Amino acid sequence: MKQKRKIRPKLGEPQRITKAVTHIHLLEANAGKLAALDTLAPAYLALCQRYVTLFCTDERPNKLRDPLFQTPLSERWHRVAIQQAAGIAQSWRSNRTTTYQQYQDDLLRYQKQQANGTLDAKAKEPQWYEWNVPVLRTPCIQANVNVVKLEPSHDSTYDYWLTISTLEKGQPIQIPVKLTAYHKEHLTDPKTHQAKKLNTSVQLNKRDGVWWLTLSYDEEVAVQTPPDAPVVGIDVGIANFVTTSTGKHYGAFHKDLRARHKRDRAKRRRKAKLRACLRKKGAAILPSTSSRTGQRLIRHVKQEINHAVNQCFAEHEHEGVQFAYEQLSAASMRFKARAQNAYLRASNLAHIPRQIAWNSQKRGVQATPVISAYSSQECSRCHYADRKNRPDQRTFRCQVCGFEAHADHNASVNLSRRVGDTQLRACRDRTAIKAVLMKRHEAWKQQHGKEYNSPVKRRRRAKSSSATSFI
Numbered sequence: 001m002k003q004k005r006k007i008r009p010k011l012g013e014p015q016r017i018t019k020a021v022t023h024i025h026l027l028e029a030n031a032g033k034l035a036a037l038d039t040l041a042p043a044y045l046a047l048c049q050r051y052v053t054l055f056c057t058d059e060r061p062n063k064l065r066d067p068l069f070q071t072p073l074s075e076r077w078h079r080v081a082i083q084q085a086a087g088i089a090q091s092w093r094s095n096r097t098t099t100y101q102q103y104q105d106d107l108l109r110y111q112k113q114q115a116n117g118t119l120d121a122k123a124k125e126p127q128w129y130e131w132n133v134p135v136l137r138t139p140c141i142q143a144n145v146n147v148v149k150l151e152p153s154h155d156s157t158y159d160y161w162l163t164i165s166t167l168e169k170g171q172p173i174q175i176p177v178k179l180t181a182y183h184k185e186h187l188t189d190p191k192t193h194q195a196k197k198l199n200t201s202v203q204l205n206k207r208d209g210v211w212w213l214t215l216s217y218d219e220e221v222a223v224q225t226p227p228d229a230p231v232v233g234i235d236v237g238i239a240n241f242v243t244t245s246t247g248k249h250y251g252a253f254h255k256d257l258r259a260r261h262k263r264d265r266a267k268r269r270r271k272a273k274l275r276a277c278l279r280k281k282g283a284a285i286l287p288s289t290s291s292r293t294g295q296r297l298i299r300h301v302k303q304e305i306n307h308a309v310n311q312c313f314a315e316h317e318h319e320g321v322q323f324a325y326e327q328l329s330a331a332s333m334r335f336k337a338r339a340q341n342a343y344l345r346a347s348n349l350a351h352i353p354r355q356i357a358w359n360s361q362k363r364g365v366q367a368t369p370v371i372s373a374y375s376s377q378e379c380s381r382c383h384y385a386d387r388k389n390r391p392d393q394r395t396f397r398c399q400v401c402g403f404e405a406h407a408d409h410n411a412s413v414n415l416s417r418r419v420g421d422t423q424l425r426a427c428r429d430r431t432a433i434k435a436v437l438m439k440r441h442e443a444w445k446q447q448h449g450k451e452y453n454s455p456v457k458r459r460r461r462a463k464s465s466s467a468t469s470f471i
């Protein structure tokens, strides 16, 4: 199952989501007919690529742009290609803009530190490497009803008929669609036992020589969580994809992934060297920067993330709760993913909050994005926030009260308390947030200060309190 999220509705309102049913095999028995689709696909891919390039370079993406290029495709197909290309270019552009913004922030910080003389001896000046325009490799067609029509079948052998217009004018092909029991279950309304109303747009993919169909339908899900439900905080990271304030970890960038990532990085570096070398020699065509193994790795990590988030939501202990998760800013993402390369950091870490939002929507569970600033440095007992509270990636140890915990766990507890924290939300920047936290720390000290003011006592207390649980 794949999904798409629509615009976030207001708190508590039913959420309209589009659910997709993927991997519907287009039947082998029609190999002869599918040949027409095989002929169409490369022409479509080539045309779509030209518009992707156009929309990523010379023009802003425009789904309704007038046809520009020559093609054997019909005008209807031509318009479908333009629409799909505009979508691809749009997301490429916005990803690039975000990354470029990060680079400029980094550069500014670097220059500031340089001017102040506070620059770390090992710090390197941030560099910008221009992004390549996306290259479409495998046929993926996002078709609308103008070119691919989906109709229910009237005899019992098949479930639907797809009518696809081809390169031959007036000679569409008709392909029967037979659903598996699994697909049928998802496409049947459990209450009325009627087939769900499908959206008119479909997606056709060819992978490893086989054509696959993706259908989709819209669904409204009401939020089931009462507003006063207990809040479970979710911290997002790479060592553990998800850590909750209930003290659980889900998913990890584990050894196997780490090893594959390392191999992929080495490969990229070799390729980059080769490109640089060829460029110097004036070669016209350079080897591509994206790799098949790299793409596979990204897909794999995403699956692991999906699995981890699913587990977290399905956890027995988490029944009837609401979630608070960190809205990752570019800065916190960078901080968390320092060990990763740019591509992984951008695509993976950002995938976790997206997946949390999606899970909450489809399950009708409230999940609120909250401010993440200082959540990993703040002490969940006394609110003291300091980088020094983190002696290493895994450990949280408060410099003032001596509280000790798994770093991600401490952060998730902080996040769980930030739902409805209007004081923090009113802060303009990190400096203001830190000031609020330090004020809270002062208030805590007023109340508990005596117990924690001696360093000796502090150390002893640290030992006895390390087993403290939160909820």
Ligand SMILES: [Zn+2]
Binding pocket: 379, 380, 381, 382, 383, 384, 398, 399, 400, 401, 402, 403
């Ligand atoms: Zn503390």
